[in-house]
Amino acid sequence: IAMESDTLSDAFVAGLCAGCAAMFKPTGLAVLVGMAAGLWVRHRRARFGTRVIPHLLAAAVGVAIPAGVALAYLSGADLLGDMPGLWRQISTYASESALSWGDLSKPLVAAILLGFPIFVRGWICRRQRDPQAIWPEGYVITFAIFWFLAEAVGVVMQRRMYAYHFLPIIPPAALIFGLIPRASRPIPLGAALLPIAFLSIYAAADVIAFSYRDENRMPESQYLAFHTKPGDAVWIDSWPRLVLETNLRPGSRYPMTFLFTNYDTAGLDYANGMIADFERIKPAYIFLPAQMDRQIRGQVGYVAELMRRPLRRENYATGWHRIEAYTLAHYDKESMVGDQTVYHRRPEVPATADVRGE
Numbered sequence: 001i002a003m004e005s006d007t008l009s010d011a012f013v014a015g016l017c018a019g020c021a022a023m024f025k026p027t028g029l030a031v032l033v034g035m036a037a038g039l040w041v042r043h044r045r046a047r048f049g050t051r052v053i054p055h056l057l058a059a060a061v062g063v064a065i066p067a068g069v070a071l072a073y074l075s076g077a078d079l080l081g082d083m084p085g086l087w088r089q090i091s092t093y094a095s096e097s098a099l100s101w102g103d104l105s106k107p108l109v110a111a112i113l114l115g116f117p118i119f120v121r122g123w124i125c126r127r128q129r130d131p132q133a134i135w136p137e138g139y140v141i142t143f144a145i146f147w148f149l150a151e152a153v154g155v156v157m158q159r160r161m162y163a164y165h166f167l168p169i170i171p172p173a174a175l176i177f178g179l180i181p182r183a184s185r186p187i188p189l190g191a192a193l194l195p196i197a198f199l200s201i202y203a204a205a206d207v208i209a210f211s212y213r214d215e216n217r218m219p220e221s222q223y224l225a226f227h228t229k230p231g232d233a234v235w236i237d238s239w240p241r242l243v244l245e246t247n248l249r250p251g252s253r254y255p256m257t258f259l260f261t262n263y264d265t266a267g268l269d270y271a272n273g274m275i276a277d278f279e280r281i282k283p284a285y286i287f288l289p290a291q292m293d294r295q296i297r298g299q300v301g302y303v304a305e306l307m308r309r310p311l312r313r314e315n316y317a318t319g320w321h322r323i324e325a326y327t328l329a330h331y332d333k334e335s336m337v338g339d340q341t342v343y344h345r346r347p348e349v350p351a352t353a354d355v356r357g358e
Helices: 008-024 026-042 048-076 080-095 103-124 138-157 163-179 186-211 219-225 240-246 257-261 266-281 292-300 304-308 310-330
Strands: 233-235 285-289 331-337 340-345
Touching: 008 026, 008 048, 026 048, 026 138, 026 163, 048 080, 103 138, 103 163, 103 186, 138 163, 219 240, 219 331, 219 340, 233 240, 233 266, 257 266, 257 310, 266 310, 285 292, 285 310, 285 331, 292 304, 292 310, 304 310, 310 331, 310 340
Parallel strands: 233 285
Antiparallel strands: 285 340, 331 340
């Protein structure tokens, strides 16, 4: 719409939307790459500075609003000082991802899955043209292609390329699919979309089966409902669901030990950070796997980065054992909930004054 209307107000709105998307994932700004390319194609016969740059500046103003809100929040929450360290961790996470030749096939698999519907609609069904439809303007096609390419570059830059990392390329791929002028008939659409629809349903069912095994709250949440008071802090590996269900405070800034797999010394760095948070926040309860060594072996046999990097594997185990050692030193074993051992923090003994008669 911003490119078609050729107004700065619409360019501003496009930047505002892209800025909001970037607060969830930085590649939300990729849509502006496509817009810049589309604007250049549309105004290629005009002076670049008089037509394209003003639109990009308007979009930048739109991006600045959610970015400014985020900056204000980080400043108010006293988190700005953590941002350089967070950036270094993200950079190290990407640069030290353990890749294999099999990982390099993931972009090819994604290209095949997303290219198949476009191939069916654009080539196999080429004779089923909609007589009332026409090919869109060149700048619109350019926008869709460059948006897709920018999102694809963002996926590859993450290195690990988990399946969900490819989700941001689906909207521009869907746009390219929709731009092809074809009659929308059930059989051609089904032939084009059935494979990826089946894969999506399968993946969604797998996630739902893993994440929502029953309709009740986590057993740890039910336990804490009877043993905590408002304002208490708690910690469990992957604590977000627990604190959402209990409305308790997290016992550490770090939500999961999966972060231990990010780079070779991550197990030590994050474990030390967690322990420092435990010492500062003093969570009332800590949940640890009842069979710690089994938990570690299970992750080592499942996570590719741990299987491929011996030092990372060793530090992953060391990090867990440091958390366990701290817990045993400051907490008492109180109960068992499922496969978790419940530890309750010991009351701190106040220091007593010397009353020997001086």
